[in-house]
Amino acid sequence: MLKTLGAQVKEFKKASVLTPVFMILEVIMETVIPLLMASIIDDGVEKGDISHIYAVGGWMVAAAAVGLFAGVMGGKFGARASTGFARNLREAMFENIQTFSFANIDKFSTAGLVTRLTTDVTNMQNAYQMILRMCMRAPASLICAMVMAFTINVKLASIYLAAVILLGTCLFFIMNNATKYFQQAFPKYDDMNASVQENVSAIRVVKAYVREEHEISKFHRASGNIYKIFVKAERNLTYNAPLMQFTVYGCILLICWLGAKMIVGTTLTTGELMSLLAYCMNILMSLMMLSMVFVMITMSIASARRITEVLNEKSDLKNPEAPLYEVKDGSIEFRHVDFAYNKESEKPVLQDITLSIRPGETIGIIGGTGSAKTSLVNLISRLYDVTSGQLLVGGKDVKEYDMETLRNEVSVVLQKNVLFSGTILENLRWGNKEATKEECMEACRMACADEFIEKMPEGYETHITQGGSNVSGGQKQRLCIARALLKKPKILILDDSTSAVDTATDSKIRRAFKEEIPDTTKLIIAQRISSVENADRVIVMEDGRIDGFDTPQNLLETNAIYREVYESQTKGGGDFDEKAGEE
Known part of the structure; x- marks a missing residue:
């Protein structure tokens, strides 16, 4: 699956590589800033060295500017890579669908293919952007902040370690429960899309039999099933925020309480305490981001499988190695x-x-x-x-x-006649795109379609609506025969x-x-x-x-x-x- 999807990154490989590079650079700058802040407090403010404050302050501004630039570039390249990846996925699926035989098409519902080309690809786009940005940013931020915290003070940094273990365990159970609901949700979109498609394509029958209320209730059921599943999933995720807040404020209180005692005992400086508080937010927010990434990836796994099914489906009708390019006759x-x-x-x-x-x-x-x-x-x-x-x-x-x-040598006028949006001439030239207007008129004469076309104000330039809904069944059949x-x-x-x-x-x-x-x-x-x-x-x-x-x-x-x-x-x-x- 990963190999199949990864092959669609194509020309966006450079953007996919640059995005995590800029994300890591942004994290490094965010990690450096608290250290510079500690130096300003300890070596500048407390000692009254104004020149040191200006010098280190300049470095802080530079680090912030570099971090801002890295964040902007990471967002730019991430957006380019994810949208390009989504575009390639859609194009690859659509191109592959065109090669399907009827037997291949029979394996998928129309609504299912539409959902894969829209909702599932959008999920993959969001997940890919999260992987390139947050999946690199969050772990890097967590690791850098933990390393710096332990460098400053091992005892206080141990509080972070305990909080990470506690929070990680709780988040695992929350995400695990939410995941199974998200996996059930996306196949339900097929049912809802099928309901919409069936209703719109057969709207004349619905109105003729006054079945609007029935169709509305059918759509409500399909939409309600999605609603119920997402409510269950989101209900599990509601524990995420309070748990996060409890852990963050708990860590801040412990660090302030223990840090104040250490400052009084001269084993910790005020600047170091400020740095530890900054790293506290970095560490715990990284965990929060990781939990969201995990949710997004979990949601996209079902979509990834469904997209891969279409990409890996190969037509069971293939050309021979040395095909014949001429049909002798119509026997x-x-x-x-x-x-x-x-x-x-x-x-x-x-x-x-x-x-x-x-x-x-x-x-x-x-x-x-x-x-x-x-x-x-x-x-x-x-x-x-x-x-x-x-x-x-x-x-x-x-x-x-x-x-x-x-x-090309076996022309079929199917039992279910289909016309496409465009003029009558454009529809006729589906049969032969090089056909002149005179050839089209001759074909229409043989199919007895000229009788009604010439009565239309715009003749062969008359616009046909999607599906040919503005011509009668008999007229549609004669146009298809002419085509x-x-x-x-x-x-x-x-x-x-x-x-x-x-x-x-x-x-x-x-x-x-x-x-x-x-x-x-x-x-x-x-x-x-x-x-x-x-x-x-x-x-x-x-x-x-x-x-x-x-x-x-x-x-x-x-x-x-x-x-x-x-x-x-x-x-x-x-x-x-x-x-x-x-x-």
């Missing part, structure tokens, strides 16, 4: 393919899939909910790897291709991506595909028979297996599932889910 072949999202699953999602698709064919895929239609097409662009068997695209195993090359067409792929996969458009527009889109991109292999997942009845062949999926694969006409005669759905839909009946319900 697809499954050879006894099994697939499971979890390799330890007893039953695979896809079982013994064997089929061959020729380049340029239009293939329909139908099946009930949960029949693994989407899982089947996800393997083609290698969003997941097959568990067993072999999958070939363009006559080569998909594992032999460079993944970027393969995915996929701009890639000019050899294989085009439509995962139920015309479900929100009317049948007439659906028919126009399919006709445009047939006329404009005849050489592109087209896989159309659909619930409507009308979307696949003109396909060259249709795959009928049932419970992760291929129940039928033939022309629509032949399936109507030979496949009971296809025939039943065809008849129910053409007669105004139901759909796959209705059929599943009857079973």
